[in-house]
Amino acid sequence: MSDAQRRIDDGAPGEQPSTGGADGSDSDSDSGNDEFEPVQVFPEAEEMDLRPGADNCYKCSTCDTNCPVAEVDDEFPGPKFQGPEQWRLKRQDDHDIDDSVMKCSNCMRCDSACPSSVPLSQMHNTARAEYVEENMSKFSREYLRNRLLANYRRLAPLASMFPRTANVVMGLSVTKWLGEKTLGITSEREFPEFATETFREWWTDRGGAKVENEDKRIAYFHGCYSNYNTSEVAKALVRVYEHFGYEVMVPEQSCSGTPMFANGMLEDARRAAETNVRELAAAIEDGAAVIASCSSCSMSIRQEYPELFDFEDTETVAANTWDAVEYLRVHEDLTGALEDTAVGDEFDELAYHAPCHSRNQGLDGQTIEVMDAIDGIDAQDVGDSCSGISGTYGWKAENYETSMKIGEEMFEHMDAAEAETGLTECPTCSMQMEHGTGYEIKHTLEVLEAALGGDRAESGAGSGSNADAGTTTATESN
């Protein structure tokens, strides 16, 4: 864009317009004449093809200074290289993708930092897929391990059929040792526990929605983790939304694709996305807004789907997908409803970490603002550092150390905070927070459920602050 050709340095006197072609960015213009063309200082409509996208880069290195991996590991060449430089090289000749792309954690911080809107994470995702497709042996341990981690959802149903056995087996040190030796999954971490009842089982047993409302409907995208592992988060979402009079739909769904993008398994992600877009588009057609409780799931549907796929309705689904708390803030008087509510001691002090994927959606300030409205909660933001785990990244033995180095700042800030309970919206950040501090970690929806539920139990439905929830139905009783 304009600044692409504007020299950015603080040397006097001022920035001068480039005379065009100086940095090779105009190399595909039809003539070799480099007559001064002032208009090139200003942007032209660019279509979103990756290689021209690389030309938007004016090499300011803002992305590099935001990359948590490059900060702790100078083997990693950083996002400017991964993105625009690599794609520029590719245009010149058919360059192989550099293997360092596998060291990128897909935190997407570079993407939201770039002042010139270079589509960095789209470039990384595409490069990673190409690397895995062309340069990684399909029989290598790394490929198998990554495929396994990326397709966690396929294993989870098995484990959750026999959750107790699975939990015991996963916890055995011999399993972990095997994991590290044969698969390269770090033995330092505890495998997450499987819920004894998945969310969907609970939902069916419960008989589905307790509130019917044609005018206020949501389709819940629960993702894998709150279905198989932290079903209490998913239940909290249902209760909070029913409190506000919403009819909750739970459509068929597949993995959001986040772990697949991060491992370069773009075809797996495409299949999952196709199902999700189809099912969610149908729900939108029925008048629902799509709501996610996991920040990476919403990020994936909102940003990565439109960047990487073009199914019919991809854009519609992206534009109608919301973070669970954000939707309530915009469509209900959430702070009003939370006024005069209180929660038990278990939530009085909270150390909040904003996941990178919620930061990138502009949601990083939201949780503290909402928590402030509840009496007796002191929620403290532990700063803007990355937790370091980034989904499956920190599970890989070769990344474990980097992951913990990145997390160090967050651990220090959590230790310094008053709280002994952590708060976040991302399941893997939550694992990292627990792993680094030993704190119990909660999801924001669990706190909202406690606040709104407590209030309702005392004052009865429809009274007091519930008034603005409109047709609150007093059907929720469990």
Added chain:
Amino acid sequence: MAITDDVLVIGGGLAGATAALAAAETTEDARIRLVTYKQSTLRHASGLIDVLGYAPGTTDDQQQPIADPYTALESLPESHPYQRVGIDAVRDALAFFDEIAGDAYAGAHTDRNALVPTHGGTVKPTARYPVSTAEGLASDDRDTLLVGFETLPDFDAPLAAAHLEAAGAPFDARGVTLSFPGIGRDDAKVTRYAHLLDHDERVETPSVTGETGAREALAATVNPHLDEESRVGFPAILGDAHPAAVREALSDALGAAVFEVPMGPPSLPGLRLEDLLYDALESAGVRVTSGVPVVDYETVAADSTGENSTADETTTAAIDHVIVDRNGAQIPHEADQYVLATGGLVGKGVESNRERVTEGIFDCYVPHATDRYDWFVDDVFGEQPYARFGVVPDEELRPLGTDDNPEFSNLRAAGAVLGDYDYAAEKSGAGVSLATGYVAGTRAGEACQ
């Protein structure tokens, strides 16, 4: 429901952050929100707070730096943002900044510009400078060793030292280029250097066998090259989170004062200034929403202002709410007063295409020649008209329309989105952002009381 606040600041660079802080200080109970899209130009900027380094209009390379910026402000043209807000406001804004910066910045003891050596070996006239640069001032006559690193070619220490001497610096300067212990690749990020030193990571030291802390290793690398010099200048990479501790450790180990030389982008002193401002915003209770752009606005519906005013065509419209775009979802944000601090051509507050130059959100009037070939002069080192593009405000900093009336009654503008000054040529970037941010924020705060 719109997200509702009293003052909404759009843009989170130096101007926007200052405006939000000033509004918060003006009104005790008002709710202030700052919405910002991408990262601001603070990350590129040297971290120096320039008020006025050179007189506008003197494009000659041999021009003299201004000694006392405040006296020089008086002779600026009427339309210059400094003249719009008045010289007293500039002083107040600097005092406001001094309070926020605390002991992280120096220079408040005098009205005169300090001369800070930069990575090219030139000296920059500036009003406030990070403490990390304080020991390096060019007016100080202590002999100086400059240390550069092979992996940071932007700072050529021997060349910078030669430039300083040639420019008549009142001291002997010498430069050496060394290799930075613990850094392997030649394009390691400045944040990597800073992290090594912040955390005093264990590194291999060539001079000592085995591993030592990064700070000790760096001092051991420099020590053999230190002669009689009583101060040592490094490129500005000496820590991000704990810069004072890093400097102190190096200074103790070297037995000499240690300072940083500001570098080109990306710049750690700029990053530290950004952190400082965002910490201040958090302490002041300002709500920050980042990563999403404001894309549109609605004015107060004509009929809600009463029958009389609807008939009056010249009534200034008021903004009712703005629209924030979140990956396609449109989120209304409502406030009583608004501050536009979206930056200039670099920050994307001012945009241009082949036909015209515009302000992107409210389409405020940006004066410019109709013939685009008049936006430039052929001499690339000449004064470029496009560098002065921006909105034109009244004394309250409300952007004016073509008819010289405020475009909106509750919108003020601050920082690089304003026109009629060329921050790069006159070295006034941070100063204009501070002064106009301070005034716009204060007025916005007062208006919603």
